[in-house]
Amino acid sequence: GAVVSQHPSRVICKSGTSVKIECRSLDFQATTMFWYRQFPKKSLMLMATSNEGSKATYEQGVEKDKFLINHASLTLSTLTVTSAHPEDSSFYICSAKTGESNQPQHFGDGTRLSIL
Amino acid sequence: AQSVAQPEDQVNVAEGNPLTVKCTYSVSGNPYLFWYVQYPNRGLQFLLKYITGDNLVKGSYGFEAEFNKSQTSFHLKKPSALVSDSALYFCAVRAGTTYSGAGSYQLTFGKGTKLSVIP
Numbered sequence: 001g002a003v004v005s006q007h008p009s010r011v012i013c014k015s016g017t018s019v020k021i022e023c024r025s026l027d028f029q030a031t032t033m034f035w036y037r038q039f040p041k042k043s044l045m046l047m048a049t050s051n052e053g054s055k056a057t058y059e060q061g062v063e064k065d066k067f068l069i070n071h072a073s074l075t076l077s078t079l080t081v082t083s084a085h086p087e088d089s090s091f092y093i094c095s096a097k098t099g100e101s102n103q104p105q106h107f108g109d110g111t112r113l114s115i116l
Numbered sequence: 117a118q119s120v121a122q123p124e125d126q127v128n129v130a131e132g133n134p135l136t137v138k139c140t141y142s143v144s145g146n147p148y149l150f151w152y153v154q155y156p157n158r159g160l161q162f163l164l165k166y167i168t169g170d171n172l173v174k175g176s177y178g179f180e181a182e183f184n185k186s187q188t189s190f191h192l193k194k195p196s197a198l199v200s201d202s203a204l205y206f207c208a209v210r211a212g213t214t215y216s217g218a219g220s221y222q223l224t225f226g227k228g229t230k231l232s233v234i235p
Binding site: 002004006032034042043044046049091093095097101102104105106107108109110112 | 148150152157158159160161162165167206212221222223225226227228
């Protein structure tokens with residue numbers, strides 16, 4: 001149980017393109033979803049947290065107009081990287097959890113984004 | 117503010133030997149502690165958690181961790197390492213608060229420890 005599906009797994013595109021990444025909880029209702037960015041050989045950096053039906057809460061230094069997050073249902077959140085540039089190239093990982101306090105976050109398999 | 121320290125960037129262990137990956141934490145109130153494993157180009161897989169109860173927590177793939185409140189530690193252990201255990205391991209913590217709101221569920225991760233099990 002507790003499967004999180006993230007698509008696409010890899011994206012290569014030209015500078016200036018907008019890229020949408022989907023994160024779905026397949027067998028549970030995700031009250032809260034998180035988006036992380038991971039640099040090579042580094043830990044996870046939390047970008048934003050979203051509750052279903054609410055606006056995302058962005059971490060300091062993360063541009064909300066650059067990284068658009070939508071959490072329209074209890075099973076789907078999307079991250080759109082708008083007008084992507086080479087410095088946006090990274091590994092993006094989503095996670096989801098239920099509303100129960102003692103349950104862990106469950107992670108997707110990540111999206112490798114490469115902007116040429 | 118909460119924080120996690122994983123003092124070792126890399127741990128090498130021979131196959132069949134016991135392994136330990138260290139983690140210490142700092143958090144206000146009671147800690148909720150987690151271990152995750154990450155294989156190359158993959159997301160994180162949940163291994164185990166400590167919320168309350170027995171200090172020794174058993175998780176997936178034969179891993180266990182011991183919560184030590186006085187030392188604020190939550191070291192990951194396995195009695196006999198396998199080559200397939202080679203991966204990146206993350207310790208994470210959050211405060212065990214009961215109020216609602218997304219911020220209360222945010223995890224703070226350690227920098228990760230690369231475990232290499234040598235055949």
